[in-house]
Amino acid sequence: xxxxxxxxxxxxxxxxxxxxxxxxxxxxxxxxxxxxxxxxxxxxxxxxxxxxxxxxxxxxxxxxxxxxxxxxxxxxxxxxxxxxxxxxxxxxxxxxxxxxxxxxxxxxxxxxxxxxxxxxxxxxxxxxxxxxxxxxxx
Amino acid sequence: xxxxxxxxxxxxxxxxxxxxxxxxxxxxxxxxxxxxxxxxxxxxxxxxxxxxxxxxxxxxxxxxxxxxxxxxxxxxxxxxxxxxxxxxxxxxxxxxxxxxxxxxxxxxxxxxxxxxxxxxxxxxxx
Numbered sequence: 001x002x003x004x005x006x007x008x009x010x011x012x013x014x015x016x017x018x019x020x021x022x023x024x025x026x027x028x029x030x031x032x033x034x035x036x037x038x039x040x041x042x043x044x045x046x047x048x049x050x051x052x053x054x055x056x057x058x059x060x061x062x063x064x065x066x067x068x069x070x071x072x073x074x075x076x077x078x079x080x081x082x083x084x085x086x087x088x089x090x091x092x093x094x095x096x097x098x099x100x101x102x103x104x105x106x107x108x109x110x111x112x113x114x115x116x117x118x119x120x121x122x123x124x125x126x127x128x129x130x131x132x133x134x135x136x137x138x
Numbered sequence: 139x140x141x142x143x144x145x146x147x148x149x150x151x152x153x154x155x156x157x158x159x160x161x162x163x164x165x166x167x168x169x170x171x172x173x174x175x176x177x178x179x180x181x182x183x184x185x186x187x188x189x190x191x192x193x194x195x196x197x198x199x200x201x202x203x204x205x206x207x208x209x210x211x212x213x214x215x216x217x218x219x220x221x222x223x224x225x226x227x228x229x230x231x232x233x234x235x236x237x238x239x240x241x242x243x244x245x246x247x248x249x250x251x252x253x254x255x256x257x258x259x260x261x262x263x264x
Contacts, residue, residue: 039224042217045249051185052256055197056263059190070187078186082179089175092168099165131183 030113034091037084044081079128087120160219167216174209181206197260206257214250218242 022028047069054065068074094112097103103112181202185193196202221242229235 035224038217038220042221042245045213045217045253049249049252049256052197052253052260055190055193056256056259062190062193066187066190078182082182085175085179089172093172096165096168127179127183131186 026113026117027109030091030094030116033117034088034095037088037091040080040084041088044077044084047077047081079124082127083120083124086123087116090116090119160222164216164219167212167219170208170212171216174205174212177205178209194260197257200261203257203261207254210250210253210257214246214253218246221246 019028051065051069054061069078094116097112103109181196185196188196197206222239225235225238225242229238
């Protein structure tokens with residue numbers, strides 16, 4: 001823990017330029033979205049826990065939670081959750097590729113970043129189109 | 139003769155040399171979560187709008203239950219590490235940081251344990 005004197009010195013330090021001074025690039029955006037989807041998944045686990053506890057409790061509880069997820073906001077949360085999961089997964093694979101030392105050329109970086117976005121959107125739409133094809137689902 | 143502990147001498151002298159362990163644990167759970175996360179997407183897509191008995195029988199399937207338990211363990215661990223980095227990056231006040239890091243640990247354990255309890259109850263409970 002710092003004493004008052006130290007924190008005053010820290011506050012007086014000049015700040016480096018922040019995000020707004022840079023031109024948006026796909027790798028920068030995918031980096032931000034990777035962290036954002038991670039945080040969203042973190043809080044999204046609350047929805048998953050509610051669903052599991054309701055299923056473990058009683059049929060009435062389950063129906064209540066299920067009808068909550070059946071509303072438009074509820075469906076958007078489930079849709080958003082699956083997209084965030086897939087996006088974070090593809091982004092994570094990108095980071096694992098970088099971790100082992102591959103794909104550090106600018107063109108490869110941009111390709112991987114665009115792939116993350118396109119793959120996550122395509123898979124999310126694909127999964128829900130297939131799932132909605134079954135009776136009683138979504 | 140001093141009454142001071144050695145702690146004062148090492149404060150702000152660099153890292154605690156624990157970063158590599160954090161990095162490695164993050165990666166191990168990340169790799170596990172690729173498989174387990176795909177399983178979760180598949181489960182959610184199949185469970186959306188299902189009847190109570192169907193959902194319950196799916197979760198009572200040993201393979202589904204075991205995969206879900208593995209996901210909860212790996213996921214809770216991974217998300218705690220990830221949120222820890224976010225807190226350390228954005229919260230500069232030392233006291234707020236410590237409180238939030240504690241809450242982060244509590245949240246990960248609470249989510250993990252509640253999920254495990256629910257899965258156990260579905261499989262073994264009355």
